Structures are given as C-alpha cells and as structure tokens.
Amino acid sequence: MWIGKSLSDTFFRLQSRFHWAEFGSVEASRVLARSRDHTALDLSRLVRAGWLERVGRGRYVALDPRWGRWRTPTDPLARLRTQSFFPALVSAVAGAVQLYGPRLRGIAFFGSAARLDHTPESDVDLLLVVDPLPAALGDRLDELRALRTPLSSASVGPHRDGKYDHRAQFVPITSEELRSEPPLLLDLTQDALILFDPEQLLSEALQRLRRKLIQHGARRVVPAEGPPFWVLHPGARVGQIAEL
Numbered sequence: 001m002w003i004g005k006s007l008s009d010t011f012f013r014l015q016s017r018f019h020w021a022e023f024g025s026v027e028a029s030r031v032l033a034r035s036r037d038h039t040a041l042d043l044s045r046l047v048r049a050g051w052l053e054r055v056g057r058g059r060y061v062a063l064d065p066r067w068g069r070w071r072t073p074t075d076p077l078a079r080l081r082t083q084s085f086f087p088a089l090v091s092a093v094a095g096a097v098q099l100y101g102p103r104l105r106g107i108a109f110f111g112s113a114a115r116l117d118h119t120p121e122s123d124v125d126l127l128l129v130v131d132p133l134p135a136a137l138g139d140r141l142d143e144l145r146a147l148r149t150p151l152s153s154a155s156v157g158p159h160r161d162g163k164y165d166h167r168a169q170f171v172p173i174t175s176e177e178l179r180s181e182p183p184l185l186l187d188l189t190q191d192a193l194i195l196f197d198p199e200q201l202l203s204e205a206l207q208r209l210r211r212k213l214i215q216h217g218a219r220r221v222v223p224a225e226g227p228p229f230w231v232l233h234p235g236a237r238v239g240q241i242a243e244l
Contacts, residue, residue, distance in 0.1 A: 010042050011051050015062040020094035022087060025058045053077075053094075055087040063094050077195070085113045085166040088124045092168035093195060095147045096128055105129045105175060107196040108188060108206075113166070115191045123169045127188065129201055130172050140172055178205050185209055186230050190220060 010032060014023070017031045029039040043060060046052040052060045080086050089109065097104060106129035112118040113125070134140050147170065171184065178185075178201060189210045194202050212218075213232075222228045 007042060007045055007049070011046055011062065014052075014060075018062060020061060020091055020098050022055055022059055022061050022091060025060070028060070053090045054081075055090050059087070061087070061090045061094050063090075063097065079116075080193075083113070083116070083118075084120065085118060085122065085124050088166040088168055089113070092124055092126055092147075092170070095168075096126065096170065097196075099143070099147050100128070100130050103130050103132065104196070105131055105199060106178075106194070106202040108202050109193045109195055110188050110191055114193050118166075121165050124166050125169050126171070127184070127192070127202075128170055128172045129175055129178055131175050133172055133174050144170055144172065175201055178202070181205070181209055186213075186220075187228075189213060 013031060014028055017023075018027075025036065025040055025043060028043060029036050032039055032042075034042075043052060047054050047060070051063060053063055055061055077086075077089075080089065093107060096107060106127075108127040109125070110127060111125035112122045134143065147168075173182065185206065186209070189206050192202075192206060194206075197203055216232060217234050218230060218232045219234065220228055220230050
C-alpha cells in the first residue's frame with residue numbers, strides 16, 4: 001500500500017536512522033521529535049501499510065517499500081509473528097533488501113523454523129534470488145559480511161533473556177542457478193514460505209520441481225535418527241544414475 005507524503009517522510013526518517021535494526025516507539029519518538037501518542041499513531045499506520053513490521057510490544061523494523069507493496073492479502077508471515085525467531089527473520093529480510101536493492105528478485109524462508117519444528121538455537125534460513133551475483137563463492141560471502149555483522153545483535157529472541165539465539169543464514173543464488181534446480185530446492189518444495197517473489201520466479205521453479213518429483217515417484221524419507229533424505233527414483237537399480 002502506498003502512503004502519503006507525511007507518512008512516507010516519517011518512514012524514511014526512521015529507516016535512515018535505524019536501517020534494518022530493531023527500534024522501539026520511545027526511540028522513534030525521539031528521532032521524530034514528536035509526542036509518544038503522535039508517534040504511536042504513525043507507527044500503527046505504517047504497520048498496516050506494510051512498511052513497518054511489529055516484532056514485539058512497542059518494537060519495530062523498517063522494511064523496504066517494495067516489500068510492503070508486494071505483500072498479498074494472504075500474509076505469509078501471519079502464523080510466524082508469535083514465534084521466538086520472528087525478530088531475527090524480519091531483520092534478516094530487511095537487511096537483504098537493504099544490501100541487494102533492485103538486484104533482489106526473490107526471498108524464500110525454509111528449514112526447521114519455517115516448518116515450526118525449531119529449537120531455541122535454530123537458524124533462520126533464507127534463500128535469496130539475486131541478479132547479478134559474483135561468480136566466485138568467496139566474493140558472494142564477502143558481500144554478505146555487510147549483512148551478517150549488524151544482524152548479529154538483532155538475532156536474539158524477543159524476550160532478550162538469552163533463552164533464544166536465532167541466527168540468520170543466507171543462501172544467495174542467481175535466477176539462472178534457480179532454474180538449474182540445485183539439490184537445495186528439493187527440501188524447499190516441502191517447507192518453503194515464499195516471502196518476496198514479484199516475478200513469480202521462486203513459485204514457478206518450485207512448482208516445476210514438485211511436478212517432476214510426483215512424476216518420478218520421488219519421496220522424502222525422515223529416519224528415526226539422522227537427517228532426512230530423498231529417494232528420487234524408488235525403482236532405480238544399484239549403480240543407476242538418477243536424474244529428474
């Protein structure tokens with residue numbers, strides 16, 4: 001939802017001061033030099049418009065306007081807002097938008113936290129579709145370091161008592177790499193929550209892969225001990241190369 005000039009000026013003042021870091025209503029009131037009641041009203045309006053995300057009582061994170069305008073009536077974050085990892089997730093998303101800007105083409109949340117079978121130490125795993133990206137993995141990690149450092153202080157759960165320690169983990173790939181269907185996408189077909197996908201790149205890639213898995217009778221096995229694994233061709237012979 002687009003907003004008027006007064007509210008947009010308020011948003012950009014907050015974003016320029018706090019960037020993707022979490023902030024409180026009292027801090028916002030000081031930055032805006034307004035009464036707490038006036039500030040609280042503006043913060044509430046920005047939350048409804050999708051430009052701010054509430055991550056706790058009186059605590060917020062500023063999101064990029066593109067994120068706010070893309071959000072659909074079916075909010076993918078709705079069932080996550082009460083979870084201990086939610087502040088880390090919102091900070092990570094806001095940080096990725098800030099870092100990559102218009103290069104960012106998609107965000108998918110996956111792993112144990114997305115499945116809601118997480119522990120107090122579970123990572124917040126995010127697949128980022130970014131064009132372009134450096135070809136070398138080391139160069140990609142160097143670019144991500146600008147994201148990881150400020151997020152480390154925002155990764156602790158909402159109670160800030162040491163009980164939660166959710167750290168963001170980012171997997172940046174290009175749209176071409178997404179189309180090549182890397183093995184990571186197998187698990188994403190089961191548990192990914194797509195948070196940002198204005199061009200439907202992630203939705204279409206995961207749907208294509210799901211159709212292939214169904215066609216080949218593939219299944220995901222969850223053993224009593226050890227990590228889950230995929231059986232891509234249940235009828236394959238020993239030594240046979242299995243491809244989708």
